[in-house]
Amino acid sequence: MNLETKWLEDFLALAELRNFSRAAQFRNVTQPAFSRRIRSLEHSLGVELIDRATTPLALTPEGRLFHTTARNLLRQMEDGLHQLKGQNGVGPQPLDFAAAHSLSVTLLPELIQTMSNDGHVLRSRVESIDVDLAVEGLQEGRCDFLLAFDIEALMQPPFLSLSLGGCPRTS
Numbered sequence: 001m002n003l004e005t006k007w008l009e010d011f012l013a014l015a016e017l018r019n020f021s022r023a024a025q026f027r028n029v030t031q032p033a034f035s036r037r038i039r040s041l042e043h044s045l046g047v048e049l050i051d052r053a054t055t056p057l058a059l060t061p062e063g064r065l066f067h068t069t070a071r072n073l074l075r076q077m078e079d080g081l082h083q084l085k086g087q088n089g090v091g092p093q094p095l096d097f098a099a100a101h102s103l104s105v106t107l108l109p110e111l112i113q114t115m116s117n118d119g120h121v122l123r124s125r126v127e128s129i130d131v132d133l134a135v136e137g138l139q140e141g142r143c144d145f146l147l148a149f150d151i152e153a154l155m156q157p158p159f160l161s162l163s164l165g166g167c168p169r170t171s
Helices: 005-017 018-027 030-046 061-084 100-107 110-114 132-141
Strands: 095-099 124-128 146-147
Touching: 005 018, 005 030, 005 061, 018 030, 095 100, 095 110, 095 132, 100 110, 100 124, 132 146
Parallel strands: 095 124, 095 146
Antiparallel strands: none
8 A cells, every 4th residue: 555645634634624626725736636636545545535425525434534544644653753853852642622512621621630640641632512513523533532422323333432420321
C-alpha cells in the first residue's frame, strides 16, 4: 500500500469542508487534481471514503472510520518528526472530548482528573455541544471520545462504549 501524506491531509480537509472545490482551494490545488488525489487515496485503500451523492458530501462508514486513522497517522508522524529534531517537549497530542452540555461541567472534569496520572494532568480539549452534533463529531472522527447519555447507535460496532454510572436499563 502506498499512501502519500498529502492525500491524508486532502482527505481531512475534504471531511471538514464537505465540498471538493472549497477543499481544493484550501489545499492550494486545482479541483480536478484534488479529486484525482482523493480517488488515488480511495484506490490505494480499496474502499470509497466519500459519498458523492449527498449535498453537502458526506463520509461513507469506511470514511468515518478512516478519518480517525488519517488524523492519528498525521499526528504520530508530526510527533516523530519533532522528536527527530529534538523538539520532544511538545508532548502527546491532547485527547478531544465532545460532551453534552450538562455532562461537560459535571462528570467530565472528574473523569479527566481520574485519567491523569503521576500528578500530570491529561492534555485534553473539550467541546461542549448539542448531543446530536457530538454524535456526528464522533461518527466523523472529529473527536476521540463522546460523553453522553444512553445512545443506542453508539453502543454497537464499530464503537466501544462504557457505562460510567446512572440508572440501570429497563426493558
